Amino acid sequence: MRDTWLVSGGAGYIGAHVVRSLQAAGADAVVIDDLSTGDIGRVQVPFVEGDIADWRLVADTMRQYRITGVVHLAADKQVEESMREPLTYYRRNVVNLMQLLTAMAHAEVGRLVFSSSAAVYGMVDSPLVGEDHPTRPINPYGETKLIGEWLIRDQARATGLRFAALRYFNVAGTASPELADLGRTNLIPMVFDALDRGDQPVIFGGQHPTPDGTCVRDFIHVQDLADAHVAAIAALDEPGASHVFNVGCGRGYSVREVIEMVAEVSGRSIEPRVGAARPGDPAMVVADTARISRTLGWHPRHDLREMVRSAWHAQPRQVSASRG
Incomplete structure (x- = not known):
């Protein structure tokens, strides 16, 4: 029998890419999404509109579709918003995960791939951060992701749940235009949005302890990230499997370097302005990807230029035609 994976948030930017990667690997997928940020137009598999807070709905869905993993x-996932609305983040990221784990236990579904985040590390004092680095998140978003890892680990100890927690770094690009990032909270879409409006992109903080004073991040193409989920699933075959993996490129780019890449790809002259640093933003976070490469044989295949180019060409035409 083919595996059938329930993808929560599968109508979203990352989720839609994960669904396609699952299908390409020979698995079936079912999406559950409340469509608060997702787009039903991305979903080409069985779909359930609903909130994972409703564990009975989730458990019934698992039984109906004979789900073998989640x-x-x-x-x-917005750091700044989490600083302003911590209770919302604890409810949606922690309490809802508890409900999902409850549903999995009732439906006897024993495999889970969890979307975690590099935000669990907080302020990093080394050029590369490995999975064994101390986890000291500095914003509620990162705290909720770390608590999520703890919840899953403890449920695994109690029930034999097999899991992989993927600590995403900064996701960018698209595999095809219809799956593009529709939000405007990530750096590259924020720069596109400023160009569309004829405004200067804003750099949040110009005096960080980095080479050019702007934050340094590790960017990962969304297709590489989606493929990492499929690789992680293969690692859940063994009883007691419990993994934590960084998913990044292992190369840092400053905010200013990313904006310069957007200018190069778009052919625009871009003069960003420097604003105040955002609360909860670490200065530098770059992945050590040795563990996922060694354990899963996974390696990123796309560089920053390909991320920016794919995202740029997926934008609506009025963006590409806007004034520089």
């Missing part, structure tokens, strides 16, 4: 992506 990829859990549904969560809130």
Whole structure:
């Protein structure tokens, strides 16, 4: 029998890519999404509109479709918003995960791939951060993701749940235009949005302890990230499997370097302005990807230029035609 994976948040930017990668690998997928940020137009598999907070609905869905594993992506993910609305983040990222785990236990579904985040590390004092680095998140978003890892680990100890927690770094690009990032909270879409409006992109903080004073991040193409989920699933075959993996490129780019890449790809002259640093933003976070490469044989295949180019060409035409 083919595996059938329930993808929570599967109508979202990352989720839609994960669904396609699952299908390409020969698995079936079912999406559950409340469509608060997702787009039903991305979904080409069986779909259930609903909130994972409703564990009975989730458990019934698992039984109906004979789900064999869950990829859990549904969560809130904006650092700045989490500083302003911590209770919302704890409810949607922690309490809802508890409900999902409850549903899995009732439906006897024993495999889980969890969308975690590099935000669990907080302020990093080394050029590369490995999975064994101390986890000291500095914002509620990162705290909720770390608590999520703890919940899953403890449920695994109690029930034999097999899991992989993927600590995403900064996701960008698209595999095809219809799956593009529709939000405007990630750096590259934020720069596109400023160009569309004829505004200067804003750099949040110009005096960080980095080479050019702007934050340094590790960017990962969304297709590489989706493929990492499929690789992680293969690692859940063994009883007692419990994994934590960084998913990044292992190369840092400053915010200013990313904006310069957007200018190069778009052919625009871009003069960003420097604003105040955002609360909860670490200065530098770059992945050590040795563990996932060694354990799963996974390696990123796309560089920053390909991320920016794919995202740029997926934008609506009025963006590409806007004034520089």
